[in-house]
Amino acid sequence: MFTDADRELLDLSGFARMATLMPDGAPQLTVLWYRRVDDTLRIICPASAQKRRNLERDPRVAVIVEDPQSAFRFLEIRGQAEVVHDDTGARAELVQIARRYIGAQAEAYAAGLSADPRVILVVRPERIIRHF
Amino acid sequence: MFTDADRELLDLSGFARMATLMPDGAPQLTVLWYRRVDDTLRIICPASAQKRRNLERDPRVAVIVEDPQSAFRFLEIRGQAEVVHDDTGARAELVQIARRYIGAQAEAYAAGLSADPRVILVVRPERIIRHF
Numbered sequence: 001m002f003t004d005a006d007r008e009l010l011d012l013s014g015f016a017r018m019a020t021l022m023p024d025g026a027p028q029l030t031v032l033w034y035r036r037v038d039d040t041l042r043i044i045c046p047a048s049a050q051k052r053r054n055l056e057r058d059p060r061v062a063v064i065v066e067d068p069q070s071a072f073r074f075l076e077i078r079g080q081a082e083v084v085h086d087d088t089g090a091r092a093e094l095v096q097i098a099r100r101y102i103g104a105q106a107e108a109y110a111a112g113l114s115a116d117p118r119v120i121l122v123v124r125p126e127r128i129i130r131h132f
Numbered sequence: 133m134f135t136d137a138d139r140e141l142l143d144l145s146g147f148a149r150m151a152t153l154m155p156d157g158a159p160q161l162t163v164l165w166y167r168r169v170d171d172t173l174r175i176i177c178p179a180s181a182q183k184r185r186n187l188e189r190d191p192r193v194a195v196i197v198e199d200p201q202s203a204f205r206f207l208e209i210r211g212q213a214e215v216v217h218d219d220t221g222a223r224a225e226l227v228q229i230a231r232r233y234i235g236a237q238a239e240a241y242a243a244g245l246s247a248d249p250r251v252i253l254v255v256r257p258e259r260i261i262r263h264f
Contacts, residue, residue, distance in 0.1 A: 015203050017149045017161065017196060019151035019159035019160075019161050019194065020159070021157070021158075021159060025153070025157055025192075026153075026192040026194070026210060027151035027152070027153060027159045027192065027193065027194040027210075028151075028194055028208070028210070029149065029151050029161075029194040029195070029196045029208050030196070030208070031196060031198060031203050031204060031206055031263075060157075060158040060159065061159065062151065062158070062159040062160055062161040063161070064149060064161045064162070064163060066163060071147050071163050072163060074163055076160070076161050076162070078158060078159075078160070131163075
């Protein structure tokens with residue numbers, strides 16, 4: 001699904017911006033850390049987050065990832081996100097994700113999180129629009 | 133509608149990320165230049181753009197604007213966007229917008245655009261979610 005050029009961009013440490021759908025169908029947007037795993041993106045959020053509630057009602061999602069050096073060089077990924085309720089797995093995944101952004105501070109960051117359960121969002125692309 | 137702190141963030145030269153709704157209701161996302169004018173954001177795009185077609189079918193929109201120095205300091209704006217079909221006005225507005233990002237090169241940039249008609253998107257906030 002992802003080309004070599006996609007993977008190169010996705011494995012830089014840009015942020016993801018993700019759109020989900022509110023109960024009335026209106027869009028909702030957030031800025032997120034993520035990590036590419038094979039042909040998916042992994043994102044961690046609290047189980048209490050609006051985006052988690054949105055995705056369990058309607059899994060359709062759009063995500064853009066930009067080149068951190070050049071925001072107009074970006075991928076738009078449209079697809080569906082699965083919500084995985086696995087707090088232990090989510091915290092382990094978060095260390096991997098955080099390492100992309102804050103390197104050796106990732107463990108300390110993850111250890112300092114609140115006890116609120118975390119979930120893993122697995123974004124599966126159905127269409128990729130390349131702006132590069 | 134915008135507070136002083138909102139205006140301060142919006143008048144920095146960060147980019148906007150805007151979500152619109154595709155014909156089937158799924159979200160669509162792009163990266164854009166913008167300019168705040170009073171309590172609205174102004175964005176220019178070609179009349180042929182998917183987001184223009186989306187907004188004329190369903191004007192609901194979400195826009196995030198981040199502090200260019202710190203992406204997790206951001207505003208999420210949910211509201212509606214009006215599409216103004218005024219190519220001359222759009223090109224004049226684009227010079228104002230471009231000046232925020234490329235300064236004195238704005239006129240040359242706008243003069244070099246293709247002849248495809250441009251439209252002005254006027255984003256009117258209904259709810260503002262502050263991540264700062």
